[in-house]
Each structure stands twice: as structure tokens, then as C-alpha cells.
Amino acid sequence: MTLSRRHTERHRTDRIGWLRAAVLGANDGIVSTASLLVGVAAASASHSSILVTGVAALVAGAMSMAAGEYVSVHSQADTEQADLARERAELERNPAAERRELAAIYVGRGLEPGLAQPVAEQLMAHDALGAHARDELGISKTLSARPIQAALASAASFAVGAALPLAVTALAPERFLIPWVSGMSLAFLALLGAVAARVGGASVLIGAWRVTFWGALAMAITAGVGALFGAVI
Structure with missing residues (x-):
């Protein structure tokens, strides 16, 4: 009996490369930019100075994320290629x-x-390097390193994340800047955590709570430091 239609399944691991980079970038964009804005505001800086600081943080952060993610993931790709080259040589030898x-x-x-013996023989006859890459080295197409994809996803998501608290800063009244930026940024983080958890198949509440907690901690510490230096200077 032959199957007339191939059964295919979509798994969440197919999303792991871009999802990790996008969530990390957006989270860093919101947390770092909001913390910086709150810290500078706590130091009694002018509204225009705070906005300039936010714009600089968005541009610098996006470029930093792209460069860092590219170098990191490219290093992983180099290691994978080196392992594959060694495995190819061992197969020939x-x-x-x-x-x-x-x-x-x-x-x-x-x-x-x-x-196990005939299975190994058949798989190696079909694709020896692919079988060893997958089952010995743990390298697969789904989880393989993609530096350009990771860099672009990180930069774009950081810029989008950083633009959110920056937009709040531009619209919020100056005297209520800190509570507005803090509150809205925590709401953005909770939404990001919930969406990322939903896409990844994890608990929405845990995902939202995790990013919100660390974001609140980062903003609180930065605000404290900004207030301290603002008082000293």
C-alpha cells in the first residue's frame, strides 16, 4: 500500500533561529532604551536632551545588536563548518x-x-555526511547558524523595540515622563513576552512575567543611578 499524499507537520523549532534573535532584539530595545530614558530623566535632564539620548540609543543599539549577533552566530557557523570538514575527512579516510x-x-x-548496523549502512549510503552531521554532531538545517538572518532580525527588532519608549517620551508630558515611560515600557514588555511565548508554545503568563520583571528591575536601578548622579552633579 502506498501513500498518495505525504503527511507533513510544522514544528516550532523551525522558528527558533529568527524567533530568538527577534525576541532578544526587541527586549533589549525596550529595556535598554527605556532604562536610559528613565535614568536621564531622573537626572533632571531637559525634554529635548532626553529625546536626543533616546534617538542615539536606538541607532547605536541597533547597530550594536546587528554586529554582535552577526559575529556570534558567524562564529557558531565557522565551528559547524570546521566540524563538518573534519567529519568529511574521517569518512573518506x-x-x-x-x-x-x-x-x-x-x-x-x-x-x-x-x-542499528543496517540502519547506519543505509543512511550512510544515502548521505553519509548528513547522517553524521545530524546524529553525531547535532547539526541540522533547522538549527544551523544563519548569521545574516540573525543580524537583520536583531537590528530590526531592536529598532522597533526602542522606538516604543521613545515615542512615549515624545508624547508624554515632561512632568510625568518617568511614570509614563516606565509604565508603558512594562506593558510593551509584557506583550512581547506573551507573544513570544505564544509563538514558541510556552506559557503566556510565565513569558510575560519573566521579561516584565527584569525590565522593571533594569529601569529601577538605572533611575536610581540617574537620580544619584543628577543630585551630585
Whole structure:
């Protein structure tokens, strides 16, 4: 009996690359920019100075996120390529030993030795390097490093995240700037955490609480430092 239609499933791990970079960027954009704005406001800076500080934070932060994410993920990609090159050389030098190694991995995962051996042989006949990359090195297309994608996602999401408290700063009355920026930024963080958790299949409440707590802590500490230095200077 043959299947007339292939059954396909979509898994959330397909989103892990861009989701991680986007959530990290947006979270950093909101937290760092809001904390900076609140800290400068607590130091009794003028409204125009606070806005200039926010714009500078948005641009510098987005570029920093892009560069940092690109370098970090590219390092991961370089390591993966180096491991694949070494595995390719080992397959060419001693394919029998690599076949036994792959079979031993399958035995460790629960297959009978008599079944693990032909499975290893068939998979290596189909794609030897792919089988070892996936089952020995843990490298797959879904989870492989994509530096450009990660850099662009981080920069764009940071800019969007930073623009939110910056927009609140531009619209809020100067005398109520700190409570407005703090309150709205925490609301943005809660929404971000909830959406990220929903997309990733995790608990919405836990996701929202986690980012909100750390965002509130960052803003409180920065505001305290800003007030302290503002009083001294």
C-alpha cells in the first residue's frame, strides 16, 4: 500500500533561529532604551536632551545588536563548518569505522545492534555526511547558524523595540515622563513576552512575567543611578 499524499507537520523549532534573535532584539530595545530614558530623566535632564539620548540609543543599539549577533552566530557557523570538514575527512579516510560509530549511536538511543548496523549502512549510503552531521554532531538545517538572518532580525527588532519608549517620551508630558515611560515600557514588555511565548508554545503568563520583571528591575536601578548622579552633579 502506498501513500498518495505525504503527511507533513510544522514544528516550532523551525522558528527558533529568527524567533530568538527577534525576541532578544526587541527586549533589549525596550529595556535598554527605556532604562536610559528613565535614568536621564531622573537626572533632571531637559525634554529635548532626553529625546536626543533616546534617538542615539536606538541607532547605536541597533547597530550594536546587528554586529554582535552577526559575529556570534558567524562564529557558531565557522565551528559547524570546521566540524563538518573534519567529519568529511574521517569518512573518506575510514568509512568502516565511521559506520560502526554511527551504529553505536543508534544502539545508545535504543536500537538493537542487529538493526542499528543496517540502519547506519543505509543512511550512510544515502548521505553519509548528513547522517553524521545530524546524529553525531547535532547539526541540522533547522538549527544551523544563519548569521545574516540573525543580524537583520536583531537590528530590526531592536529598532522597533526602542522606538516604543521613545515615542512615549515624545508624547508624554515632561512632568510625568518617568511614570509614563516606565509604565508603558512594562506593558510593551509584557506583550512581547506573551507573544513570544505564544509563538514558541510556552506559557503566556510565565513569558510575560519573566521579561516584565527584569525590565522593571533594569529601569529601577538605572533611575536610581540617574537620580544619584543628577543630585551630585
